[in-house]
C-alpha cells in the first residue's frame with residue numbers, strides 16, 4: 001500500500017495528511033469544546049493569519065477548495081455580475097458551476113492565455129467588451145486569479161498588481177484561488193503579503209488540503225466590507241461545521257512554524273528534480289516551465305505505458321492535436337521523496 005502511494009503522482013491530494021496535522025487533530029479531540037467556531041482554535045485564526053499576512057483579516061474555515069472559491073466569489077458578485085477568470089481556472093473547469101450556483105447566477109467570463117497567466121491586455125480587452133453602462137451584458141464585479149496556476153506556472157506579484165490595477169479601475173474586487181498559494185510563494189521567495197493584498201488581492205481561498213491538511217481551507221478577507229454576512233453564506237452552504245475546531249486546528253498546524261511553506265518548498269524541489277529528469281528523456285516535451293509542484297509533459301505513448309505497467313500513477317491531460325504522444329500531469333507533494341522521483345526516472349530510462 002505504502003509502495004503504491006509512493007508511485008502515485010496523480011495529485012497532491014492523494015497523499016496522507018501530514019503528522020503535524022494528525023497530532024493537532026488528536027489534540028483538538030482530547031476534550032469537549034464549544035461548537036460552531038466558539039472554540040479556542042478558531043478564536044486564534046484571525047490573529048495567526050493576520051500575523052503571517054501582515055494585515056488585519058477575517059478568516060472563515062471551510063472543508064473544500066470548491067466551497068472556499070464559490071462562497072468567496074458569492075461575496076463579490078451579485079446574480080447579474082460577470083466574474084472574469086483565466087480559461088483554465090478551476091472555478092470555470094472543475095467545480096460543477098458552483099460559483100454560478102452560489103452567486104445565484106453570475107456568469108464566469110473566461111479569458112484565454114498561453115500558460116494559465118492572463119495578460120493585462122487580455123483582461124482589458126475583455127473588460128472593454130463588458131461596459132458598465134450597458135444593461136445587455138452582465139456587470140463585471142470580480143476578477144479571480146489562480147496562484148499557482150492550473151498549468152503549474154506562477155504569477156510574479158508585479159504581474160498580479162498590473163491585473164488588479166486594471167480590475168480596480170473598473171471597480172472590480174479581486175479574488176485569488178490559492179489552492180497552491182504556498183507553492184507559488186515558495187517559488188517566488190516573496191512574503192505572503194507581497195503575494196496577496198500588497199498586489200491588490202481582496203479575498204483569498206487559502207489552500208491547505210493539497211499541502212498537508214486532511215481537509216481544510218481558509219477563506220481570508222483582507223477587506224472586512226466583503227466579509228459582511230459571510231458567516232450566513234457559509235451556513236447556507238453547509239460549511240459551518242459544528243465541530244469547527246477540527247478545521248481550525250488543521251489550519252493552525254499547517255501555519256505553525258512555517259510548515260505550509262516548508263511543505264511547499266519540498267514539493268517544488270521534488271517537481272524540479274522530476275522535471276529535470278523528464279526533460280532529458282528522448283521524445284519528451286515540457287509544455288510549461290515547472291515553477292510550482294505540477295509538471296505537464298508530453299511523452300511517447302510507449303514510455304507512458306511502461307511507467308503505468310511499473311505501477312506509476314498519473315493523469316492523462318489535454319494533448320494538442322497532431323502530436324505524437326500524450327500529455328500527462330505529474331504532481332509532487334510534501335510526501336514525495338527523492339527516491340520516489342528517482343524510481344520513476346529510472347523506470348523511464350529503461351525505455
Ligand SMILES: Cc1ncc(COP(=O)(O)O)c(C=O)c1O
Nearest residue numbers: 064065066067090146177179180
Ligand atoms: C486550483 C484549484 N482550486 C480549487 C480546487 C478545489 O478543491 P476541492 O477539490 O477541495 O474542492 C482545486 C482542486 O483540485 C484546485 O486545483
